[in-house]
Amino acid sequence: MTPQAPTPAYRRLSVEERRVQLLHAALTLFAHRPPEEVSLDDVAEQAGVSRPLVYRYFPGGKQQLYEAALGSAADELRLCFDEPREGPLPARLSRALDRYLAFVDQHDTGFSALLRGGSVAETSRTSSIVDGVRRAAAEHILSHLEVAGPGPRLRMTVRMWITAVEASSLIWLDEGKRPPVDELRDWLVEQFLAMLAVTARRDPQTGALVEALAADV
């Protein structure tokens, strides 16, 4: 709220540095307010630059800046799933969930606004960025399961769990970040194993996987 003097242009950031700086400022604002409540003036103020400078980098205005910020958040989210193929699967899932839930914690309002849909800034482009993250998460998990040619029942189970993780992080935000994040993470890992066990009853491929996981713990 305290107005800041625009930073003089002789700060000599490179084009790429400046872009990153503006995206970072935008992401900070979009993280805690719905997009319709963030103006380009706010972004300029947050970055300590002039409004025309923001427009020079994002001539498409707020929508372009929002999509770029979203793309950069999506890259950050994808990194959450980057987990070495070492040790028991539940421990790997726990570590990935810890990173994901820390992201949710840091970007609470923006995260909800985006996933709840109906935001004025939502378009088929923003939806496809979000869908890209979901798909990447599913591929990461399937690669960790080390199943050659995962069939439709296994894929459905993994995608269903990813949606369940998303839904429960929104509910977690709604409930004032309760239960504690460690409990939420353990509960989500256990839900995944339970979902796999249900699918295993009618899908031999998932059945073999569940047996392998049980032997691995």
Next chain:
Amino acid sequence: MTPQAPTPAYRRLSVEERRVQLLHAALTLFAHRPPEEVSLDDVAEQAGVSRPLVYRYFPGGKQQLYEAALGSAADELRLCFDEPREGPLPARLSRALDRYLAFVDQHDTGFSALLRGGSVAETSRTSSIVDGVRRAAAEHILSHLEVAGPGPRLRMTVRMWITAVEASSLIWLDEGKRPPVDELRDWLVEQFLAMLAVTARRDPQTGALVEALAADV
């Protein structure tokens, strides 16, 4: 695609009958095409009336018609959950899921377009109609569980399952409506019981519920 002569105005439908007829025509079109591919001309043709007549009933044009059609679909979806409190819970869930999955089957494209978000016709109003259906579903299920004052862990489990049902119906449509709908329904019921069992490990209220359900089968 075959042009139909507009039905003459002397068909003497009441205002309410005419409204229902137009909504029904709109819903049929929105069910199988994304909203951006449905024009008011299409709706007039489908209903066998003139375009000005459609505008007389929906002066807000396509967006208003879309929202009204969505509201009427939401009412229909709410009816799916209307299930007498009789017999074992899994059988009740199965019957409700049969109705819900029949709805998904009949409204495939429109259902996906709506739930996937990013549609041009999506606004905070349409999102809140969809959220209203989700909330109604959660309340229905909680009332069937007959738990006095369901706590946050039980509520989170129920909401997570509802999202999982939604996600798996979208995946089911993606996969050309496979596996067969009966298998999908049984799998979803089993997933619900498994999710409750996981929550029961750390939530005494859900624990008591799971015991009661086991005794009831």
